[in-house]
Amino acid sequence: MTDCPNAEMRDRLPDLLHERLDTATRAVVVAHVESCTDCRAELAMIREAHVALVSGIRSVDVAAITRVVVERTRAPQASATRRPMPHAALGSLLDWRVAASIAVLLVGGGSVFLMRANRADHQSTVIPPIVATEVSHAGASTTVANHVAQHESTTAATPARTELSAGGEVSDLSESDLRALLHDLNGMDAVPSTDPEPVVVRVSLPGNGGSE
């Protein structure tokens, strides 16, 4: 068995065997093979080789393989559409989500509202007790009187908030209020004494006209 010198034709023989040639090329190759003893022998040899290589191989179960392949490698979109969530369950889940969101918003919003209201009340009511002390002392300066007047007007403007206040402390004052208050205190002419005032006991005895 010798080799045909036409390498291009020899190259096409397996393609002719597997019907992988277009019509025009196939006609050319077939015409060559019909006239070439070497190519006919080579074509017969590769046909036998093909038979030997593929013989004894039974057909595979395409349906079974497809089933396994589809089960193990579902396309993402397919799995999403193939296993939809039941409508009732989906609706129930959404209802719970909406209800939970509303509850969280109500509780959170309410808390924020109360905190803000509380803080505003502290700011508006911390001064009066202290100021009331100031006012109670005679001789307070005019500045303190003005300060008191301002706070009284603020308190009067928000009467409802004062009811929520638990009373103000010095720590609740802002820095500017504290400075103003300290300035006012420094300017005061009289500071109430914390010492006990002397007590004079007068005892009247009959006959002596009384003694101290």
Add this chain to the structure above:
Amino acid sequence: MTDASRGGDGQSDLDLIARWQRGDERAAAELVARHAQALARFAGSFGAADEVDDLVQDTFVRAFQSLDGFRGDSSFRTWLFTIERRLLLDRRRAEKRRPSRVEVQEGDASTEYDALDSMVAGEAAGRVQQAMRRLSPTQREVFTLRVAQGLSYREIAELVGTTEGAARVHYHNAVRAVKEFIDD
């Protein structure tokens, strides 16, 4: 050259892959039907006749799991062959590492193989088989891919990891060696 990646319905493999990725299971069935037998022949031609079903199935599973990585540079069938070839090589390596429970002598295996070949393929084909066993592994693989599968040199080069020219040389050397064995 005809296009093996286009079925009778005119839809290409790429069309079917796109349909499968959109969730159409019939496209998967069509792809399996179109290429399963070729994969079975491919496995059988490399001496894996007893594990054809597993190999074909595993090949499709691997392929469908990594379809995103298939860019269509080669044909879908060549890509499948590449996957199946790797699976086959992995199994062979695993078998080599695994201690065999029964010692099989080389001569026994050869005798059994020859007898089976003669039964299923006839005398002439059996001689071709004997000739093929004398080829180098690369020659045998290229010859098998070209003759049993009808792959082009370009496809063989992609599959085996060589150049188109080298694949052509390996094929013609294999043909010459088989002819010489038959002529003796």
